[in-house]
Structures are given as structure tokens and as C-alpha cells.
Amino acid sequence: MYRIEQDRSRFREIVKGRLRKDLRKYLSSSELLGRRGDKSVSIPIPQIELPRFRFGDNSNQGVGQGPGKEGEAIDGDGQQGDGAGVAGDQEGQHILEVDVDLQELAEMLGEELSLPNIEPRGDRQMDSEGGKYSGIRQTGPKSLRHFRRTYDRALRRVIASGEWDPLQPKVIPIHDDERIRSCKPVPKPDSSAVIIHMMDVSGSMGREQKEVVRIKAFWIDTWLRSQYNNIEVVYIVHDATARIVDKETFFHIRESGGTKISSAYDVLLEQIREVYRPEDWNIYPFHYSDGDNWSARDTEKCITLLRDEILPRVNQFCYGQVKSAYGSGQFLKDLDGALAHDPRIITSSVEDREGIPGAIKDFLGAGS
Amino acid sequence: MVRSGPLPAELRELNVQIEGIARASGLDFFPVIFKLLDARDVNGLAAYGGFPVRYPSWRFGMEFERLEKGYSWGLSKIYELVINNNPTYAYLVNSNSLMEQKLVMAHVFGHADFFKHNIWFKPTERQMVDVMAAHGIRVRRYIDQYGTDQVEAFLDQALALDTLIDPYLPLREARQAGGPVATPLSPLERAKRSFDAASGSRAKEQGSVPAPARSHSPLDVLGFLAEQADLCEWQRDILRIVREEAYYFVPQRMTKVMNEGWASFWHSRIMTRSLLGPADIIDFADCHSGATASQPGQLNPYKLGIDLFRHAAERGEDLFQLRAVHNDVSFIDALVDEEFARKSELFLYNRNARTGAMEVSDRDWRAIKAQLLASMAGGGVPQIELLDADYEGRGELLLQHRFDGRELQLDQAGVTLSQVAKMWKRPCHLLTQSEGSGLRLCSDGEEVKRIETAENPEPEGDSDEQRQAS
Known part of the structure; x- marks a missing residue:
């Protein structure tokens, strides 16, 4: 069924067009959370139907079949009832779920927020993933013999030694002529990254605040996943303990x-010291809180930890503050006061869902 | 095309056996050709409405996506597809069990008989597989010529209007033409027409394009637009294609209950009287009751249909006569009585205004019957007619929704009206009712205005003749 595949991909293109158009809406909605598989996100697309003259829902009555006395409630919502007999070929108002490749979703996100691609940290390179058979040696397994080069050497030798006879163009390679392909290691930028999401789940963080954090975390994950081959995610929650x-x-x-x-x-x-060593990993910690900390002394301790221990080891540290009814928002001010000059730390503050796209751009816009 | 092999020997034998039983039972059909497909291909076919080759449209792709999802989640499964065509094509799914294949084949012969003999199917094109393929070729040619975006946009516009047809028109025309309806064309003639239609104007002079004659029914707004709107030739052709296919599918909508009921009645009879071995009986009962299960608050056409035919059999009526002359509305009108309503446990339900829940409100058979008929009138789609093609002398279209108590979904109606206006290239108006008062929607193709009107649209019950006279 080849043609249906064409129509399906056309449909998917249209869906993606929609998605791109409505991406801002999705950026600040929790609709996509929990819909992510390893490689794709399943996105609910409402109403992509063609307009038609249809009946509305004013009748509120219909015919059903089954037991039950007058006045007894019927199970199910009976929505189909008034289309008695045509159920089945009436176009329902289903919501359709469409799988969109994570990579594509990330690309859309990148376009929408004009995010730069991430440059690997420093000049650290790893000899990852084997290499290519682009080298030539004189020894090696015969199965890798480079025929053209070998013949080339042999031809030269024959001509140089005066044995070449154009009427009898016979060339027999000897051992010295042989050229064997060899594997050259290709240095590749390392592409392992770890995302560490830390969320304040203390009493002052309300439902909505947590939701904002989750939406942000979702998009950040999506983006970073598109940038690294191998990515791991660690989730930390804390109130007074973590x-x-x-x-x-x-x-x-x-x-x-x-x-x-x-x-x-x-x-x-x-975690950084024992599991995700900076030598092997690109490290992206994200911390979300409403900015309320227990004591000034603990904030002091945080700043010291960041400056002396954490920042030197990570690609970028992001602090995202979510405004809450109870939080003072003091932590953001303290961080900015102490570490504002450091490019490795990025802070942003979000009032509500509307601010999510901006915060994501703040975090990922640096491209480091 | 579809990848399908010949039937395996086991099914070939069954085919011969069941066909014999069906014929001996009095069923009569065009040759039935079974094909065996895997579930994926059947989903693909179903997305195309049963036809292997149609014009390209994302809507088919969307339907396919939906069917595939439903299938992979185990929510829905298609057992069989039957195409109204001569020969009749029937597709079996290779994942069916042998018992299911027996049931499905018996079911298929029921449909095949219905297609051949029900009067509403008589005027339908019996070479629709070829016609659809030819339509596909034409649309593809336009796409090559004018680009996907343009053609797709217009096709979508046209498809939005494919309910604006007169379901009774084909039969009326056939009657007017006199005599038996189906006059099959030779393949040569068919090819010639298809070629003429594609090559544009020449055909018109020769008067051999089949479509134009129908446009005098006020309900056939689509036909009116196809002939009268100011369109390019390729657009006009696409409109005709959409219209022709819409008319082909109309009888299926009008006879859903009967058609499924007839096929279920026969698969049940053939299976239980002739085919079932002792080992099959439980599986059969499971499968059959699954297909005819009724959920509260919903009517299952299989269930209602088979009940009606059984009821008719008990009343001693001629079933073959019934299946030949009725559509769902007249069938229900003829058969639903007090006894039937009681036996089939039909009830009327209502939304309880206080709780918002749906409740059983009435078991009076007259009320039930009235509601059933009302909900099926017009095949379940709003009937919209053209009142005036030169509204107030400004060349604007005045449409009217034949109000029968069911209101239009106004937002959708507005958008759809805009599609009409875009096609007509002048503003268009639609009279309807909402919340008890008259309403005129007005669109210039972009903006939709709602204007309350004093004069209510006429109540239901007018016949076409009266309208045409007035």
C-alpha cells in the first residue's frame, strides 16, 4: 500500500506545520508531559477535520437500547445516540495522537526560540566510535588490500625495471608492492551529557509552580537530547533534605x-565527583525553586559551593526561579549579587507559564 | 496496488461452499472476488473508503493513522471490507481465525446481495473501482500541472461541501430516465469519457460528461456550484469528481442499518444452519455477540438491523422484498411497532437538566419511533438547499437549512459557509435557527456575520415539489 504512505506523510507534514505554528502554546502547556518515549513524542492534535455543516448538540435526546427504568441514568455519555444508525460512518470528534520525532521537535524548538547549537566544552576530545579505513600501510590482512594502490606500485616497479612490454602487459605484484588499508582513529568531540534537574518541593512551592518546573524540564531535556548522542538525566528533589x-x-x-x-x-x-566525572561528561545542572531558603547562612554555603566546587566542573549551571505566593525570591538576588559576573551561571525568573519560553531561551541561548 | 495473493486452498474451498449455500438460500449477487490481506493493508484500504486507488489527500492519511493506532492498541479491528462494484470485491484479513473467515464470508454475501438488489444502490456506478482510479489520475495530473498546494487547498474546500447533495436525486433521475436503471458502459466508452473529462471543454460540446444534468435539485448545491460557479476548468473537474464520489457513497449512508442488518442476519443463519461445527460454536457466539452488542445510550446498526429483519421474519413478511425497496428511514417506519420496541428494549433518553446525566426518559414506542426517524432523516446530515442564486439582485447565494429541530453547529457552519462563498466568489447567506429564533449567517469568504432574523425558516415537512413551485 504505497500510496497510503504518501498520504500519511503528507498528513504528518500538515500536523508538523500546525505544531510549529502552535509551538508557543505547547511550550507553556503541560499537555506533552509524560508523552515522551525514547525517540518520539506523541502529540494530541485536536480537530484537524475539514469544516462541514453538522448538527450541534442541542437535541440532548436520542434512542438507546438496553435495560433500565425511566429516570435511570444510562452509562456512557450517549453522545452518539442521536446519530442513531449512522454511527460508524459519522466523523467523530476524536483527538488524534501523532508521533513526532524528538529530533524534529527539538529542531522546531530551536527555530522558534532561535537557539544556537551547543559547542562542546573546551577542546576535550575523545577517540570515540572506532574510526575510518582511510589510512594505508604495508602490512595487514590481505582482505583489506587496496587493489588500485597495490597495482599502481607494481606497475611502477615493472616500468622502472624495464620489464614493461606493451604487447604483453602483465603485471604481477610482489610482497613489497602490497598496500593495505588501515584504520585511522578519528577524534570526535565527546558527546555524553548529563542533565541534573533539582527541584525545590518544599511547602511554599505550589502545584502550579511545580508544573512550570516540569514543563521547563521537559523542553530542556528535549533540546539537550537533540544535541548529545548519549544523555543521562538525574532527578533530585529537596526540601530540607535532598x-x-x-x-x-x-x-x-x-x-x-x-x-x-x-x-x-x-x-x-x-554525583559529579563520583558518577558523572567532568572528564567524561558534559554536565548541565538545573535548579528550580521559588527562591525561599531556610537561612542566610545556608545561602552563603550554596554560593561557596557553587563558586568553588560546582561551577568549575560543569558546562553551565542554570537557576530558574518560579514566582510563588509565599516565596520571597531572595535566593535569585543573592546569586546574582555574588556570581553575576560568572558566565557559567545563568539565572532566570518566571512569573507563570507564559514566561516559560523566555526562560528556556535564557538557559539554552548561551550555546555552551 | 494492493499486495494480495490468491486465497489459500482452505479458504477457496470455503468460498465455494458458502457461495453455494448463499445462492441456495436465495441470495443473488454479482461475482464476489475475495482477497486476503494483512491488517495493515486492510487499514490502508479502509482509509480510502475501500478503494485501492484514489486521489491523494492527507485526509486518507489521517484516517489511516487513526486506524493503525486503533489496531496497534487493540481497540479496533477490521474483519472485512466489501466494495459495491461489479464484480464485488471483498477483502479478508489474514489474521482472522478460520471460524471468523467463515462468518465474514457469509456476511459478505449478504452485503453483496444487498448491493445488487436494494433500490437505492441501483443507480450507483458499478465500475467504481475504475472510476475512482480515473479520478485519481486526473487529480494527480492537476497536481503535476498546478502544484500540490493549490490543488490540495481546492480539494479540501470541495470536500468540505460534499454533504451538500440531494440523497434522493440519483433514484429520481433514474426513474425519470425510465426503465431499469443500471446501464453499464463498455470499458471503451468509459475510457473515452474519462479522457474527455480530463481534457476539458471538448467533452462539453458533445454532451458526454455525465454530471451536469443533475443540478436542478435545490439540495444539490454542490452540483449547482460545479456548473455555475466561476471556476477554472480543473477546479470544476475536481468539484465534479468530489460530487460523483459523494453520490456513490450516499446509499451506504442511507441504508447502514438495513445493510448491516441484512448481512448479519445471513451470516447468523448460514453459520448456525449449515457451517458451524461443534468446535466453532463458542467462538462464533463470542464473535457474533461482539459485533451486535449494544452499549447503553448508543444504537448499534448491526444490532438494530438484525433485530428488525428477525422481527419482519416473525411477522411473516417477505424479507427479500423488504431488502429491495427500503432505506433505513422507510424500513424503520414500516417495521418498528410496540412489540419490536419492547423486545429490543429500545428507550428514549434525555439529558437531565439538573444533573447533566443522560437518563432513560421514555419507553413509549411512538415517541421512540419518532425520534429514530427524525435522527435518520437525510442520512444524519443537515439538509441544506439553495433558495436563491441571485439574492436581492446582487448575485449572492441564499441557502436554507431545512430545520427539523436539530440545530447546526454554528461555528462550523460559518466556516463551511465561507468555503461556499470562496467557491462562488460572492457573499453567501444561510438561513437556520438557533435557540428558537431565526438566524442568518452571512459570509464573504473571510468574515462570518450572524444576523437574527424575524422571519423563521419554514418548518419541516415541505416537499420538494412545493418548494420548486414557490
Whole structure:
């Protein structure tokens, strides 16, 4: 069924066009969260139907079939009932889910926010992924013999030695003529990265604040995934203490308690030191909070940790503050005050969902 | 085209056996050709409305996507597809069990008989597989010539209007032409017409393009636009193509309950009387009851249809006569009575204004019947007619929704009206009712205005003749 594949890809193109057009809407909505597989996101597309003259929903009555006394509620919403008999070929108002490649989604995001591609940190290069058979040696397995070069050498030798007879153009390579392909290692920029999401789940972070964080985390993941081959994600939540959680927990947790930000930075540092060493990994920590910290002394400790331990080891540290009804927002001011000059730290503050695209651009716009 | 092999020997034998039983039972059909496909190909075919080759459109791709998703999630599965054509093509899915294939084949012969004998199908094109393919070629040619974007946009515009046809027109025309309806064309004649239609004007002079004659029904707004609107030739041709295909599918919409009921009645009878072995019986019962299950608040056409035919059989009526002369509306009108409503547990439901829940409101068979008929009138789509092609002397179109108590979805109606206006290239108006008062929608192709009107559109019940006279 070749033709249907063409129509399907045309449909997908149209869907992607829509998606691109409405990307801002998706950027600040939680609709896509939890819809991501390894390679693709399944995106609900409402109403891509053609307009038609249709009946509305004013009748509120219909014919059904089954038991039940008058006044008894019927299960199901009975929406189809008034189309008695034509159910089945009436076009329903289904929401269709379409799988969009993560890479493509990231490209759209990049275009929408004009994000630069990330340049690998420093000049660190790894001899990753084998190499190419672009070298030539005189020894090696016969199966890799470079026929043309070998013949070339042999021909030269024959001509140089005066044995060449144009009427009997016989060329027999000897051992010295042989040229063998060899594998040359190709240095490649390393492409492993770790994203560490840290979220303040203390009492002052409300539902909406957490939602904003989750949406941001989703898009940041999507973008960084498109930039690195090998990516790992670590989720840390903290109130007065911090712990590593899995993705599910991170996206669904509700906690309450005090706030000690340094607890999260401690866990982060431990991860950097013991699991994700800067020699092997590009490191992207993101911290989200409403800016309320337990004490000024703990903030002091955080700043010291950042300056002396964390920033030297990471590609970029991002702090995203979400405005909440209870948070003072003090932490952002303190960070900016102490570390504003450092290009490795980026801070941004978000009032509500509308601010999400801006914050994502702040974080990812540096391209480091 | 479709990748399909010949039927395996086992199914070939079944085919011969079941066809024999069907004929012995009195069913009569064009030759039925079975093909075996995998689920994916069947989904592809279903997305095209059953035809392997049609014009390209993203809408088919969307339908395919939906069917594939439904199938891969285990929500829906297509057992079979039957195409109203001579020969009748039927597609079986190779993942069906042997029992299911038996059931499906018996079911298919029911449909095939219905296609051949029901009066609403008589005027339908019986070489539709070829016609659709020719339409596809024409549209592809326009795409090559004018570009995908332009052709696709126009096609979408035209498809939005494909309900603006008169479901009764083909039969009426056939009657007027006199005598038996189907006069099959020779392949040569068919090819010539297709060529003429594609090559444009020449055909017109010779009067051999089949479409134009129909445009005098006020409900055939699509036909009116195809002939009267100021369009390029390729656009006009696309409009005709859309219209011709819409008319082909109309009888299926008008006889959904009967058609499925008839096929289910026969698969049930053939299976239980002749084909089922002891080992099959549980699986058959499971499969059959799945197809005819009724969910609360919904009417399953298979269930309603088979119940009606069984009811008719009990009343001693001539089933073959019934299947030949009715459509769903007249069939229900003829058969639903007190006893049927009780046996089939039909009820009327209403939304409880206080709780918002749907509740059983009535079991009076007269009320049920009235509601059933009302909901099926016009094949379940709003009936919209052309009142005036020169509204107030400004060359604007005045359309009217034949209001039967069901209101239009106004937003959609506005957008659709804009499509009409774009096609007509002048403003268009639509009279309808909303919340008890008259309403005129007005579109110039871009903006839609809603104007309350004093004069209500006439109530339902007028016949075409009266309208044409007035």
C-alpha cells in the first residue's frame, strides 16, 4: 500500500506545520508531559477535520437500547445516540495522537526560540566510535588490500625495471608492492551529557509552580537530547533534605517542608565527583525553586559551593526561579549579587507559564 | 496496488461452499472476488473508503493513522471490507481465525446481495473501482500541472461541501430516465469519457460528461456550484469528481442499518444452519455477540438491523422484498411497532437538566419511533438547499437549512459557509435557527456575520415539489 504512505506523510507534514505554528502554546502547556518515549513524542492534535455543516448538540435526546427504568441514568455519555444508525460512518470528534520525532521537535524548538547549537566544552576530545579505513600501510590482512594502490606500485616497479612490454602487459605484484588499508582513529568531540534537574518541593512551592518546573524540564531535556548522542538525566528533589528520585517521582511528587538548598547542591556535587566525572561528561545542572531558603547562612554555603566546587566542573549551571505566593525570591538576588559576573551561571525568573519560553531561551541561548 | 495473493486452498474451498449455500438460500449477487490481506493493508484500504486507488489527500492519511493506532492498541479491528462494484470485491484479513473467515464470508454475501438488489444502490456506478482510479489520475495530473498546494487547498474546500447533495436525486433521475436503471458502459466508452473529462471543454460540446444534468435539485448545491460557479476548468473537474464520489457513497449512508442488518442476519443463519461445527460454536457466539452488542445510550446498526429483519421474519413478511425497496428511514417506519420496541428494549433518553446525566426518559414506542426517524432523516446530515442564486439582485447565494429541530453547529457552519462563498466568489447567506429564533449567517469568504432574523425558516415537512413551485 504505497500510496497510503504518501498520504500519511503528507498528513504528518500538515500536523508538523500546525505544531510549529502552535509551538508557543505547547511550550507553556503541560499537555506533552509524560508523552515522551525514547525517540518520539506523541502529540494530541485536536480537530484537524475539514469544516462541514453538522448538527450541534442541542437535541440532548436520542434512542438507546438496553435495560433500565425511566429516570435511570444510562452509562456512557450517549453522545452518539442521536446519530442513531449512522454511527460508524459519522466523523467523530476524536483527538488524534501523532508521533513526532524528538529530533524534529527539538529542531522546531530551536527555530522558534532561535537557539544556537551547543559547542562542546573546551577542546576535550575523545577517540570515540572506532574510526575510518582511510589510512594505508604495508602490512595487514590481505582482505583489506587496496587493489588500485597495490597495482599502481607494481606497475611502477615493472616500468622502472624495464620489464614493461606493451604487447604483453602483465603485471604481477610482489610482497613489497602490497598496500593495505588501515584504520585511522578519528577524534570526535565527546558527546555524553548529563542533565541534573533539582527541584525545590518544599511547602511554599505550589502545584502550579511545580508544573512550570516540569514543563521547563521537559523542553530542556528535549533540546539537550537533540544535541548529545548519549544523555543521562538525574532527578533530585529537596526540601530540607535532598534525595535522588526517578523520573516518575520527580514529575508527580508532592511534598512539603522547609527548604535547605545546600542539601541539593551537596547531592549534586557528590554525583559529579563520583558518577558523572567532568572528564567524561558534559554536565548541565538545573535548579528550580521559588527562591525561599531556610537561612542566610545556608545561602552563603550554596554560593561557596557553587563558586568553588560546582561551577568549575560543569558546562553551565542554570537557576530558574518560579514566582510563588509565599516565596520571597531572595535566593535569585543573592546569586546574582555574588556570581553575576560568572558566565557559567545563568539565572532566570518566571512569573507563570507564559514566561516559560523566555526562560528556556535564557538557559539554552548561551550555546555552551 | 494492493499486495494480495490468491486465497489459500482452505479458504477457496470455503468460498465455494458458502457461495453455494448463499445462492441456495436465495441470495443473488454479482461475482464476489475475495482477497486476503494483512491488517495493515486492510487499514490502508479502509482509509480510502475501500478503494485501492484514489486521489491523494492527507485526509486518507489521517484516517489511516487513526486506524493503525486503533489496531496497534487493540481497540479496533477490521474483519472485512466489501466494495459495491461489479464484480464485488471483498477483502479478508489474514489474521482472522478460520471460524471468523467463515462468518465474514457469509456476511459478505449478504452485503453483496444487498448491493445488487436494494433500490437505492441501483443507480450507483458499478465500475467504481475504475472510476475512482480515473479520478485519481486526473487529480494527480492537476497536481503535476498546478502544484500540490493549490490543488490540495481546492480539494479540501470541495470536500468540505460534499454533504451538500440531494440523497434522493440519483433514484429520481433514474426513474425519470425510465426503465431499469443500471446501464453499464463498455470499458471503451468509459475510457473515452474519462479522457474527455480530463481534457476539458471538448467533452462539453458533445454532451458526454455525465454530471451536469443533475443540478436542478435545490439540495444539490454542490452540483449547482460545479456548473455555475466561476471556476477554472480543473477546479470544476475536481468539484465534479468530489460530487460523483459523494453520490456513490450516499446509499451506504442511507441504508447502514438495513445493510448491516441484512448481512448479519445471513451470516447468523448460514453459520448456525449449515457451517458451524461443534468446535466453532463458542467462538462464533463470542464473535457474533461482539459485533451486535449494544452499549447503553448508543444504537448499534448491526444490532438494530438484525433485530428488525428477525422481527419482519416473525411477522411473516417477505424479507427479500423488504431488502429491495427500503432505506433505513422507510424500513424503520414500516417495521418498528410496540412489540419490536419492547423486545429490543429500545428507550428514549434525555439529558437531565439538573444533573447533566443522560437518563432513560421514555419507553413509549411512538415517541421512540419518532425520534429514530427524525435522527435518520437525510442520512444524519443537515439538509441544506439553495433558495436563491441571485439574492436581492446582487448575485449572492441564499441557502436554507431545512430545520427539523436539530440545530447546526454554528461555528462550523460559518466556516463551511465561507468555503461556499470562496467557491462562488460572492457573499453567501444561510438561513437556520438557533435557540428558537431565526438566524442568518452571512459570509464573504473571510468574515462570518450572524444576523437574527424575524422571519423563521419554514418548518419541516415541505416537499420538494412545493418548494420548486414557490
